Amino acid sequence: MLAIRNLTLTLPPGADRALAVEGVDLEVGANEIVCIVGESGSGKSLTAHAVIGLLPRGVAASAGKILFDGEDLLKLPPAQMRRRRGREIAMIFQDPMAALNPVMPVGRQIAEQILAHEPVPAAQARRRAVELLEQMGLVDAANLARAYPHQLSGGQRQRVMIAMALSLGPRLLIADEPTTALDVTTQAQILRLIRLLQAQRRMSVLFITHDIGLVADLADRVVVMCQGKVVEQGAARVLLEAPSHPYTRELIAAIPRGEAAPLPPPDGAPLPPPDGAPLMQASGLSKRYRRAGFFSRRGETALDNVELVLNRGETLGIVGESGSGKSTLARCIVRLLDPDQGQIIFDGQNLRGLRGGALRAARRRIQMVFQDPYSSLNPRHRIGHILTAGACAHGEDAQEARRRAAEMIQLVGLPPEAMLRFPHEFSGGQRQRIALARALMLKPDLLIADEPLSALDLTVQAQMLKLLDDVRRRMNLAMLFITHDMRVAAQICHRVMVMRRGQVVETGPTRALFEAPREDYTKALLAAIPGRGAQKP
């Protein structure tokens, strides 16, 4: 069906390397799903775009051939290529929010594709569009066709994209990380849908992803790419069990084990029972958002009577999908947001009533690490200043603060001269380390990590997890770890609390919760963990 021979793509001048992709050879047979796996910057997405001829301005195919049924697409004149796009080769993209025209009803966007290739009356095209939406498992398709993209959920929009791509029965579907931006449960449904459609229509699918975990459930064959080159390719089962290339091995090792035993609890023994009052106790926490811009179709309540107990030195995981209120809970605890009701007792002191100096003193003992590495460090300050600003604000002498900062920087595994550089000179992973260093500078008792890893590549995530655990152990930190990925939570948390729509669904020790979840929602979350289906050694 599709054969890419020795494909080389050049990047525009000024990019970080000369060639985006170099000497890529791969094939996609009929009725087969091939997955290309690679971290960001590996050139997997550009390869896919080259196939359908949608390379961005400045990127060009300087060598190689893309044979589709024996015909080299690179040589095709644009008019002929355009006739194949949408009819023979179709593509779906990563961010469903931006991939649909916001000012045109979705039904009409699908009908438009049909009308572009077949001389059928508009009404018939629209009827076929509704049929396609029903095939995608969308309920009340007729109404949905008239809706605008912003009125649909992420999952619904992705289904519309798939319906649009399949409207003319293409023989090849290219999917460029279609589920990365979705919730775990939605992601699982979309993957199942793609597998189902592929089998039904016996078409071939080229699936691009950065999460090798997905490969196990989905792919027949796998191609692993790194820095623009194919490092290894082969049958999915063979490659996963016996990866030959070191990079593949590293990728597989980085997959956080679902049910594998979490890292040994601190100092080997299971957590000793708390000796005395818990470090922090929150009770009856509720928060309603007035008609703020908070665009959540789930309604106004962000937190509904949440209970939380955390002992000294313990790590509590808070797991939930987007909109479940886990971030809001964290921010209410540190008074970045003010809850409507509820008490927060931290080491015997009620945080709710504190003002001014007392609040600042209390806050010194709780610190946070945030999700987006690019937004959590002030781009205009040097690292040295970022680290010492907090300490100085609390009256510590500048020299002393700088000395401790130099130590802290090395603790999180960065060279001392990093102090003099600016945030934009570091990678995502390095920035999260700096953010962690900043949090630890004030020697907090409680560290709140609000989805610290979700913006990082898998390998970098693994390193950060180790660092967090090491730091927790050394400074006897209590930790609140917020994530949407159960696998990560299992890796580091002693106890896990599952939240949904502002309410606590279930809480319990990690191992017990994973092996015998009581609530249906927890079961669904666990089932949705990619790669859990295939047995793992």
Added chain:
Amino acid sequence: MLDRRTAMGAMAGLLAPLPASGAAGRRIINAMMTDEPAALCYPLFNTRLTQEICGNINESLLLFDWQFNPHPNLARAFEMTPDGLTYTFHLRDDVLWHDGVPFTARDVVFSCGTMLPQLNPRSRNAFGQIARIDTPDAHTVIFRLKQPFNAFLLSLMASSAPMMPAHIYEGTDFRSNPFNVKPIGTGPFRFAEWRRGQYIHLTRNERYWKPGQPGMDAMYYRLCPSPEQRMVAIDSGAVDIAMADDIDTVVNSRLVANPNIVARTDAYNGTGEIRVMELNQRRWPFNDRRFRAAFLHALDREFMVKAINFGEGKVAHSPIPSTAPYYDDKVLTKYEYNPAKARALLDEMGLKPKLGGVRHRFGLMMVPDGGGAWTRGAQYVKQALSEVGLAVELESTDWPTQLRRSGNWEFDCDTNSYGEYGDPAIGTSRFFLTSNIRKGVPLTNLQGYSNSKVDALFPRAQAAVSRAEAQTHYSRLQQILTHDVAMLWLYERKPMLFHNRRLTGVVTGPNGPADGFGSVRLS
């Protein structure tokens, strides 16, 4: 220059397919007005604009030729007793007001006895001398003066003494009389319509007493606030007449070069306008004669006439314009352009240059003309005075501020211009008499100049029966006033009147438009 001229002419043709005279056959004169007069009551608002419009509606007893000799008009004939105390006028019996009421002696008595002295600052001086007015019959009027007043005849000129209808105004409040906006007169044109913000329309007076007049069917005064618009209107032939204040002197050269346009410089000899500057003589150092002399020495008034007024006028050395009677060049103290002498006078006064070479700093209140000849004059004065160490602060104003401050004497120095209207007793004396220092009233002795000899001489001069006796007094007056630098006379202004070559008989006397356009015809 000429090629653009024809092009401009062509533009007129291109744009106005119909000849500018409007509908075929109707002979229309199109004139302009810089802004709308408050009302059309000749004596009440005696600005030049009102004179130019009401000159066609209200007439005077006498007309004056280029030598200012009187000629019959509404008065068929007149006699004067040798002792100058009694004047008898025999009125025409065939004159009707526009509303059909016959013009009789009653109207003259009312006008000269009541209305004019009350409203018009200039006629107040002349008609104040009247002891009694007798009317032996409906068409004869005898004025008996308290004492001889040799300028009495001249004060009957149209701009100073228009005859007003007694049956309309007698016994009413002149200021709010409804006829102020639809005037009644005896002149060649009748008031027809006033469309605010657009035009004032006068039509032919069918029953006009002068045979063969008016030569045209109608007159339009069209509102045209911006100077360039007026220039283009006359230059392109869309409008027939451009009067004194309509055109900025800068573009005179362009209009003079236009073959379709006639430029007249003698149309306003009757008014005898002098551009002056007034110093508030209540304040030091303006009350010192040497300062005022130095002021004049510092100004190159030849340059002001040539460069600022583009040749329109001549340097003034006396309170009486050189073209008017009683002007006596021999007695005048003249102040030639001599900055060194000015500095010497200022040193003599003790006004030594202090830091930055500035001797004295004072304000010059400007006339708000949006950058025209007045502003250029003020800017020149500021520059010239800075050469001799006098720092002038130009104070930009708008009309309300300008009038309030000059009326209440809240100024150091200002620019102004006065008309002499043929006789010093009518136009000049009011600025130098102590009796005429009246707070809040413009066109009076704002400077606060007071000189007992002058106060004595003016009444004696205007009461002199013989011309020779009046001349000796006026010569003595000119000697004192010029030596005293009673006022800063800059230059006599001869404003130009432009009219389209297709019209003749536009300017018939020194009073120009103030005597009306009855005699205008298509050439």
Added chain:
Amino acid sequence: MSCLRAFFARPQTLAGFCIFSAIAIIALAAPLLFPRGPFVIIGMPLLPPGAPGLAAGSDVLGRDMAAQLAYGARISLLVGIVSTIFSIGIGGALGAVAGYYGGVVDDLLMRVTEFFQIIPSFVLVMVLVAFLQPSLASTVIGIALITWPQVARVVRGEFLALRQREFVAAARMQGLGDGRIIFGEILPNALAPIIVVATMMVGSAILTESALSFLGLGDPNLTSWGSMIGGSRSSMWVAWWTMVLPGLCIMVTVLALNFIGDGLNDALNPRRGR
């Protein structure tokens, strides 16, 4: 210093920078170039450019146009820069407070900026200047009063966006006071758009000043480009240069400023910084 390279990346910016600095130098050196000032009469009026000793000809009063243009530059730049500084000061402060604290202050500011949007701004500044009696000070105050709402809107938008950024939450967690957060953390990031807006506003302030003095509402004791054009409304029919040259100066200056603004926008744009 990638900023500098980015700033001069586009030829227009370089041209703009050179033109603007040339004009600024001429403005500063005016007393040296024309020691006797702009008002001195040096010959007959309305002599064309290139006449002996007159690079730009003489105006309606026989004064040297070149001298007037040089001194006019001082007024335009002075008014442009000072009024922008006032406007940035007022607008910036109010915008920052409204953006950072939100709530009542924010609503109030929004209503006021809306009011300024409703009223035709030029009529308002004309009324202000005319009633404060035309002078340099009243022009500057007038312009500043009608332009600060634009600055306030931009600064408010920036502060609203930056307040959401996580490094601000982190700073608050670290115990930094509001004052330090506003000036230490947020302002450095908000400076870029403010500087760009400021450059554009100097340009528009110059245009407004010239329009005011064109209508005769400028300071009568000073010669500015606008008043030169205002004075040439009649003389332009017989002497085109009295009107054309000052207008060219205004256009070139404002164009240079806009080029610099665009260049700054590219150089300081955070996206480029990453």
Added chain:
Amino acid sequence: MRRLCYILSRLVKAGLVTVAVVLLSFFLIRLAPGDAATVMAGQAGYADEAYMKGLRAEYGLDQPLPAQLWKYLSAVAKGDLGTSYARQQKVLEVILERLPNTLLLDAFALIVAMGSGIWLGALAARRPGSAGDAAVSLASMLFYATPQFWLGMMLVLVFSAWLAWLPPFGIETLGADYTGLARLADIAQHMILPGMTLALYYLANYARLTRVAMIEAAGQDFVKTARAKGLSEGQVARRHILRNAMIPLISYAGLQASILVGGSVVVENVFSWPGLGTLAYQAVGARDNPLLLGIFIVTAVLVCLFNLLTDIAYSIADPRAELT
């Protein structure tokens, strides 16, 4: 239904804003030295105290400020904007007489500016970085930096003084008294120069804005999707790029309302165009407060109306924008 109550709430808001406009400008104008009495006395060439006192009484200028304000507000509520001192005419009458001229000029300028501006902007955006694009950007920068009054006078210099093709001043040929079609032709001819002066300035803005909006929209993902669907470049540009680029343009048009309705004072002044602009200028000069206040009120009402229309158009163009 929701849209109806939205419109109602906007009208109420417009009312409040107008009252705010009246209050603020009422006091703003009072701070000016001198008052209308001096103006009228000045015009009458007779300014002694007695006469002025009479005038002040007649126009109620001597009453305490709050009383004057209350009298004025109740009059405005009844639609009576008072009489203009300088013109002895009803303010509303004067304004309504002049308003059509300003709207006529602005409509002409807006149509020309939007039409050609969007067309040029789209052209430039089609091939960013090409010669055409550079030319359009430079031209728009040029007109954006040119003072409007000078642009007007340059057009007068070229087209009236030198080429004499077009009449430079006024709305009709003075003294010609055309009627019917001839008059319309005459007005049209007089409208060209002032109209073009306004249009060129806004054309520059629209071209620049369209170009930026088009390039921005072209970079969006849904454009890539559209191409992936096999649509032709023309269809992609028209149905997807331009359609989305219109949204910022509409909000920009709304912003301009107050400038246009206020009448470009300088352009109308240069061409002696009898619109609201010159009226405002004359009113300022003559300290004619009722006329000035009237102008502020009328413009405020029109601008609110214009903004309402723009918001409704905006909500139609962009389904995401709810009518909050």
